[in-house]
Amino acid sequence: MELSFKKTTFPWTTVILIAPFFLWGTAMVAMKGVIPQTTPLFMAGVRLFPAGLLVLATAAITHRRLTVSARGWWWIALFALVDGVMFQGFLAEGLVRTSAGLGSVMIDSQPLAVALLSKFLFGEVINVWGWLGLSIGILGISAIGIPDDWIYSLFHGELVAVDWSWQTLFDNGEWLMLLASLSMAVGTVLIPFVSRHVDPVVATGWHMILAGIPLFGFSWWYESEQWIHLDWQNWLCLGYATIFGSAIAYGLFFYLASLGNLTSLSALTFLTPVFALLFGNLLLSEVLSPLQTVGVCLTLISIYLINQREKLAQWLFKSDHCINTENDSATEIDSQLVQPPLALNLNQSKPEIILEE
Template sequence: MRLSAAKSGFSPLLIAPFFLWGTAMVAMKGTIDHTTPFFLAGVRLLPAGCLVLAWAWLYGRKQPQTWTAWAWITLFALVDGALFQGFLAQGLVRTDAGLGSVMIDSQPLAVALLAAWLFSERIGLIGWLGLLVGVLGISLLGLPESLWVDLSAGAFSLVDWSLDIEQAIVALFDNGQWLMLLAALSMAFGTVLSRYVSRHVDSVVATGWHMILGGIPMFWLSSQLEVEQWTHLQSGDWAALAYSTIFGSAIAYGLFFYFAASGSLTSLSALTFLTPVFALLFGNLFLAETLTPVQSIGVVLTLVSIYLINQRDNWSRATMEDAGDGKQLLAEGGNTEDHAQNPQNRTLIANSRLKLDPKSK
């Protein structure tokens, strides 16, 4: 399998991580009730990291060679491993699955802002429009209709700030929506960090190590704070854990951070909007869940969003090439009259004059 081909342009392989994450959500839907959050986070990280490193060793990828590389991997493990999976696992047991999915999958907005700031990625009007349409789409997919009523009435709040500050902080970190928001921000920062990490170590190797290093504190916290982590797990639950670990973590994260090491972070991260779409579609297929009319609109908006974001560069390039062709014709001096005999060239010249001098008639 040649992954490099996917880097040069859009490829169906780019969708694989989000397909695997969406189907893993379906597989894990009932398992969370039979285990504990930190144990679940550890299972999704440490064994998956070992699998990724085994694949990297098999294909001869180099291990980290410098202390600088290990420092970046450790930071990567803390942010995208421990913090992301820890907040996600705790948030899952404190919030509705749909609302939690919306908050997690809104992280492309944060990635776009960070990528524009740190790497000067051009987003443009079409790109921002696509991001906003995507957030609206996943909101229609995941938010219960009753919540729209609460939002319109101003009745929705993350925490009751009438409490004193200490009680409010405790209540905030016991709030599922807040924890899911922190998880989304952790993933966004992790996605951006992966670009820096890949400058010092192979991106696939870094993914494996960051999952191992991020999974260790999850198992330690589980041993200190949780009981009966696997007592109530049944054979179907273990199968769901295996699928989520192998496909939803090892393969999905390996591919995602491989692609994130180069190319547009905004375009790649925007595909995250597909995760709840896949989750809903396979929930319908395997769990007999049905899409409401509002959710169907959300699916359409999500697909429109991804199209806008991934086509924004092509549209911008076409506009620039159109203007460039016209400038070239204008710069040819004595040949301009000959070129003007061609109706297509007359249009290019006229358009270019308007772009160069908007006041010209």
């Protein structure tokens, strides 16, 4: 059975759908600007724990159901481990070792994993347009994130050697971002299960709080000088990442995920690297190469194909149906044109000639 987005009475529905990905992209830039002055695990905890309190406060103000069953707590704990501790931990550690735009690109390779998981778990339909869009999206984010020299070397029949040894694997920022991407994909498909037992907004708040506690614990144990070098501008950037990049963005995203088609919603995450690269260029002077520009265009095409796949399939079906109908009509007319004007009625004992119009 395929999940479909429910009709909403909210104005500016498109803005609401895009908002989480805009906030994530710009929050990535804000965190990259702060990371030289702090430590990754502390930053991850700051991004989650206060945001969870804000989400729960919003849920209480809007009179959402705050009670959680015993089974609901188990789902929230699993959700916190995967989408909180693992996702934010890998993201923060990876951001130290890569740029904001590239990090966002690697994280947003997760729609393919979401599509596959949703297909097997929820029976979501991914037609040929959806697979085409996902494939183009992967090409797009690859063009954005893979170094240009490596891509150009492939066209010349060469291959740049890359060290993938296990000793240096976790020092590779792109690998850590890929692990963050997979964690987010699993967290996304967990939401429908969590929302069966807990209000999705309440679950989002609690999972942030529960994930923030071990992140602060790891930071206290392994890191030092977490906030000594932070000035008011750094705290302002952390506040933006916490309030807008976590509380508002995650609240909107997981609320929408509980309502609709996970493949279509997750496909919009291809927008996040676009925003991250744009604002990274404006604020951090991260330059967009020609190949990355092509990747942005491919990304936008993939978003259109994935989110319009059902309409495109219906349009194609109607077009084929119209062509078949026209062919049937033409065949009927041709058969009438070649039909002889005279016919014999042999059922009569005495044959007679019948003139047909």
